[in-house]
Amino acid sequence: MDDIDASVRALYQDGITARKGAFSRDWVENLREDMMTAFWEAIQRPGGAVGRGPRRWYVEAHPQAFRGFVDLVTHPWITAMCEAVLGPDYEIVEIGLDVPFQGAQYQPWHRDFPSPRESYEERRITSLAFNLTGVDVTPDMGPLEVAHGTQWEEGRDWKGGMFPPETEAARYNALAVRKFPQAGDVSCRSALTIHRGTAHGSPICRPVLVLGVDAPGAGHAALHDVTVTPDFHAALPQGVRRHLVCRVVDKLVPIVQKHQIEGLVMGAKA
Numbered sequence: 001m002d003d004i005d006a007s008v009r010a011l012y013q014d015g016i017t018a019r020k021g022a023f024s025r026d027w028v029e030n031l032r033e034d035m036m037t038a039f040w041e042a043i044q045r046p047g048g049a050v051g052r053g054p055r056r057w058y059v060e061a062h063p064q065a066f067r068g069f070v071d072l073v074t075h076p077w078i079t080a081m082c083e084a085v086l087g088p089d090y091e092i093v094e095i096g097l098d099v100p101f102q103g104a105q106y107q108p109w110h111r112d113f114p115s116p117r118e119s120y121e122e123r124r125i126t127s128l129a130f131n132l133t134g135v136d137v138t139p140d141m142g143p144l145e146v147a148h149g150t151q152w153e154e155g156r157d158w159k160g161g162m163f164p165p166e167t168e169a170a171r172y173n174a175l176a177v178r179k180f181p182q183a184g185d186v187s188c189r190s191a192l193t194i195h196r197g198t199a200h201g202s203p204i205c206r207p208v209l210v211l212g213v214d215a216p217g218a219g220h221a222a223l224h225d226v227t228v229t230p231d232f233h234a235a236l237p238q239g240v241r242r243h244l245v246c247r248v249v250d251k252l253v254p255i256v257q258k259h260q261i262e263g264l265v266m267g268a269k270a
């Protein structure tokens with residue numbers, strides 16, 4: 001439990017924390033394969049993948065596209081972080097992946113959605129994003145940069161509540177920490193912590209899993225529509241069924257991405 005207390009403290013202070021070596025390399029290799037299968041399937045369909053800047057895409061996926069889904073959402077560090085920060089009735093609302101390829105550019109500094117009053121006034125985190133890299137991240141792979149400690153900034157007058165003005169860029173550059181996760185590591189951040197992808201020069205792409213989890217009432221389930229088949233749903237452990245916000249459907253249909261984030265489509269200058 002000390003471990004969780006330390007992780008929660010780091011999350012509240014920096015806006016991001018991580019657990020090294022949470023999963024085995026073999027497990028991550030399956031995850032990487034499943035992410036790339038979901039990506040290649042989605043990129044061929046109109047609306048299957050959304051651009052997040054040049055040569056970078058986001059794909060929302062079905063939970064059952066990932067062989068390790070149950071391992072992921074029952075991992076003790078992940079469940080303990082969700083319970084400690086979001087409460088016992090946390091809601092899993094989104095699973096997807098972000099993939100930058102060679103040629104991806106700096107993104108503008110941003111947060112994933114506008115801050116709710118609970119965060120900028122009461123300093124409560126009502127939503128978490130867990131990220132798992134599919135590869136060992138090296139400096140040429142456009143690592144994620146995170147401006148530590150920016151999760152409490154209000155930002156109501158920013159573009160879309162998500163994009164701070166250019167005049168703030170130097171301040172974020174000074175706070176920025178580049179992240180070099182290795183296969184098996186999991187990070188946990190407030191989606192409000194200001195971050196950006198950086199320029200990706202490597203010929204090796206960098207798929208990263210995104211798991212979105214809400215406190216009850218945070219409202220992001222309405223932006224997604226997680227679906228599962230009856231057999232998959234029935235086979236889920238009871239504890240997972242309780243937390244996964246989803247519709248049970250006879251047949252899965254390919255996901256058409258609902259929310260394009262305009263500010264990320266074009267990329268930005270460093």
Ligand SMILES: O=C(O)CCC(=O)C(=O)O
Binds near residue numbers: 112143
């Ligand atoms: O690039 C990464 O490592 C994380 C991507 C992501 O989840 C985001 O930009 O919101």
